[in-house]
Amino acid sequence: MKQKDKIDAFKASCRVYLNEKEALESYHSTNLGDRYMYEMMQDDVDFVEDVFERLEDECGTQAKLMFYLLYVKAETQQDVAKEFGLTRRQLQQTIYRWQRQVFDDGEE
Numbered sequence: 001m002k003q004k005d006k007i008d009a010f011k012a013s014c015r016v017y018l019n020e021k022e023a024l025e026s027y028h029s030t031n032l033g034d035r036y037m038y039e040m041m042q043d044d045v046d047f048v049e050d051v052f053e054r055l056e057d058e059c060g061t062q063a064k065l066m067f068y069l070l071y072v073k074a075e076t077q078q079d080v081a082k083e084f085g086l087t088r089r090q091l092q093q094t095i096y097r098w099q100r101q102v103f104d105d106g107e108e
Helices: 003-030 035-059 061-072 077-083 088-103
Strands: none
Touching: 003 035, 003 061, 003 088, 035 061, 035 088, 061 077, 061 088, 077 088
């Protein structure tokens, strides 16, 4: 999978991350639901958490928090930039750099 496709998949997974995580917890407590759907949701949640772990390891806790606010909590770039004392442009450049770093697989 190309880098752009990986980034797009990550963003899509982040949009449903909190709902899927909550559904998984509900599944554990009630033991009801479709096993295949459960496995798909678990894979999606694991993917997001793995990326967050790589982000924190390679780029720091601040990077993880910025990605969480932007892609999971869907805060605006302007709000996140302001929270971290950056301009929106600085935030974008930083996010793009971290994305390339984390999703780089040697393909160009």
